[in-house]
Amino acid sequence: MVAVPRTIIKSGLIAALSAVVLGGAVGCTVTSGYDNQPIYRDNSVNRASQQLRQDLRRSGYTVMDIKRDNYRGRQVLVAYAKKNNQFYDFIYSYPDLKRLSVNKRDVKDNWKNDKNKSDNNRYKNKNKNKGKKYKNNKDDRLQQEARYPAIKQRAIRKVRAMGYRVTDIDFESKKNRGVFEIEARRGGQDYEIELSYPNLDVIKLKKD
Structure with missing residues (x-):
């Protein structure tokens, strides 16, 4: 039986461990996020x-x-x-x-x-x-209401019924009340439309 020198065994183990570490490093890339995570x-x-x-x-x-x-x-x-x-x-x-x-x-x-x-x-x-x-707390609270999604869809349908094509809709608080800010188009012209929440009264309608 031929004895294997210890130095050869030690070198082999180091090489094997290095391969495992490098393999793990290649498998995924990790960077630091904005919250240091x-x-x-x-x-x-x-x-x-x-x-x-x-x-x-x-x-x-x-x-x-x-x-x-x-x-x-x-x-x-x-x-x-x-x-x-x-x-x-x-x-x-x-x-x-x-x-x-x-x-x-x-x-x-x-x-x-x-x-x-x-x-x-x-x-x-x-x-x-x-x-x-x-977003302020009031915006978040209103948007978390169970009725909010349905009212938002009603707002879109109302603007469409007025003859406009809705291109975007946002929600904000103005003067302590909720407002849908809607961007729409009609006849090649852009418009800004504001509807009150939840009654959907027209607050503003103007050309953009």
Whole structure:
């Protein structure tokens, strides 16, 4: 029987362990997220981003950027876009792409500054930007009502019955009441329509 030198055995074990470690590293890529938690980048994120980009473009928006973020303890996609020289940032749940909020920006510089902020700074300091929050508590409470989805659909049907084609609909609080902000088209012209919640009275109707 031929004795195998210990150095050869030791070298073999080290090589085997190195292969296992390298194999695990190649299998997945981990990067640090906005909340300092690891985010595993996979094709599903890219697919969701592309789908969101296409949906916004179909609604007439020019998409500037889409990134993954953390919003109220959940993973979201934040889309930065503009339409008719108005800048917006949208928050969508991931991966089901349900719109959670939309925020208008007054000027491009404000949009750039917020885009470059970290998640923690943006949400911890939101009280310094009153009136420019992603959503206030009243908005969230109203949108969580059981009747909200049905009333939203009624609002869309009402605008269509008025002869307009709805291209987008948002919900915000104005003067302590809920308001549907609707973008619509008729005869090649864009319109802004506001309906009260929940009665759907016409508050505003003007050409955009």
